[in-house]
Amino acid sequence: MTGLVHNMLDSETNENFKTLLKTQLTNIKEPKARRWDKNVIRVCLAMYCRSPRTYEDLKCTGMLVLPSTRLLRYYKNSVHQKPGLHEDQLSWVAQEAGNAGLSEFGRRCGILLDKMTIQDDLQLLL
Incomplete structure (x- = not known):
């Protein structure tokens, strides 16, 4: 073998x-x-982000030795996220695009803004 x-x-x-x-x-x-x-790590993180349950099931089969979900969450949360546009996050995206060797066309992207409101009189029953 x-x-x-x-x-x-x-x-x-x-x-x-x-x-x-x-x-x-x-x-x-x-x-x-x-x-x-x-x-x-990148491939495993992409699988984990799409479906944590499926990633865990694949890991538990023992067919492949895969990184722990704890390690993947560490990588996923390595960039501090906060609302709004921030120069350091945009710089990080540009740096990762350069590291990946993306062409000028591949570096074009869009920004998605999501607006969420919470109902004023919302009550949670526990």
């Missing part, structure tokens, strides 16, 4: 698959000192 894995890592296999495979191999061997590639 080890020979097969090393052949896959040496071949012209997709780089993302190689990253996943390397991460799986190292994290199976060292369960107490797991380290995650940034691309694995």
Whole structure:
């Protein structure tokens, strides 16, 4: 099995698959000192944000060694969010677009503003 894995890592296999495979191999061997590639974190975070329950179900199958939901929540909340437009958040988005190697066209985006009001006489029955 080890020979097969090393052949896959040496071949012209997709780089993302190689990253996943390397991460799986190292994290199976060292369960107490797991380290995650940034691309694995990004994919897992995208899955977790779409459906935390599905991510947890996939993690519990044991087919893949995946980051904990606690770690994903840490990454998700690493940018402090507050209402309104803030220069530091826009700078962060521009920096991430540069890190991702997006073209000028790929850097175009829109801003969605969501307005929410709470009913004045709202009463909660507990």
